[in-house]
Amino acid sequence: xxxxxxxxxxxxxxxxxxxxxxxxxxxxxxxxxxxxxxxxxxxxxxxxxxxxxxxxxxxxxxxxxxxxxxxxxxxxxxxxxxxxxxxxxxxxxxxxxxxxxxxxxxxxxxxxxxxxxxxxxxxxxxxxxxxxxxxxxxxxxxxxxxxxxxxxxxxxxxxxxx
Numbered sequence: 001x002x003x004x005x006x007x008x009x010x011x012x013x014x015x016x017x018x019x020x021x022x023x024x025x026x027x028x029x030x031x032x033x034x035x036x037x038x039x040x041x042x043x044x045x046x047x048x049x050x051x052x053x054x055x056x057x058x059x060x061x062x063x064x065x066x067x068x069x070x071x072x073x074x075x076x077x078x079x080x081x082x083x084x085x086x087x088x089x090x091x092x093x094x095x096x097x098x099x100x101x102x103x104x105x106x107x108x109x110x111x112x113x114x115x116x117x118x119x120x121x122x123x124x125x126x127x128x129x130x131x132x133x134x135x136x137x138x139x140x141x142x143x144x145x146x147x148x149x150x151x152x153x154x155x156x157x158x159x160x161x162x
Contacts, residue, residue: 002057002089004096007046015048015059022079032112034132035074036063039160042073044104045097049080049089057084060093062101067110067129068155072142073101075111094121098145107149110142110157128154 007015042062049058058080065074075097080089098121101109111118112135115125123141131140142150 001087002049002051002092004047004049004092006044007041007048007059007061011048011056011059014056015061018056018059018079018081019077022082023077032074032076032131032135035065035157035159037159039063042101042104045073045100047093047097047100049093051084057081058089058093060097062097062109064160065110066158066160067108067153070108070153071106071160072153072157073106073109073145074157075109076113091121098122098143102145107144107146108142108153109145110140112139113141114139115141126150130156132157 042064045062047060048056051057058078060078061076063074065072075094078090078093080093098109110126110129111123112131113123115123115138118141121143123143125138126140126142129140129142130137144150
């Protein structure tokens with residue numbers, strides 16, 4: 001029903017329009033966007049979902065960050081067009097992209113989001129991981145992509161440099 005493919009530069013503005021539609025005005029003022037400034041999304045993990053007519057139905061992006069001295073993926077945003085919500089597309093984007101992240105050799109992933117939604121994908125509240133303010137620490141969630149990857153990883157989340 002949906003075709004998943006890697007996001008390309010040709011998709012960028014269409015994906016941005018989807019994010020504008022799905023999220024509140026001022027979404028780019030969130031602290032997670034400061035971690036993305038000037039850093040390209042991770043190639044191969046940022047995906048678009050199109051229906052059989054080629055219409056954009058959903059998108060997900062990943063960004064490299066550091067937690068203390070450890071590399072991590074920052075998942076988000078993920079969005080599904082309002083007319084396609086409830087069809088399992090968000091879950092498809094999350095599961096497929098997490099599988100790709102494991103294959104690509106990433107060890108850990110994090111996000112800022114609602115635990116009741118993301119727990120079903122294996123995310124849990126991270127302790128000792130500090131997102132830039134103002135971020136509610138109860139919404140900072142993580143998942144091991146390799147066994148024990150978050151064990152002992154603590155500190156501030158900072159922009160990826162090199």
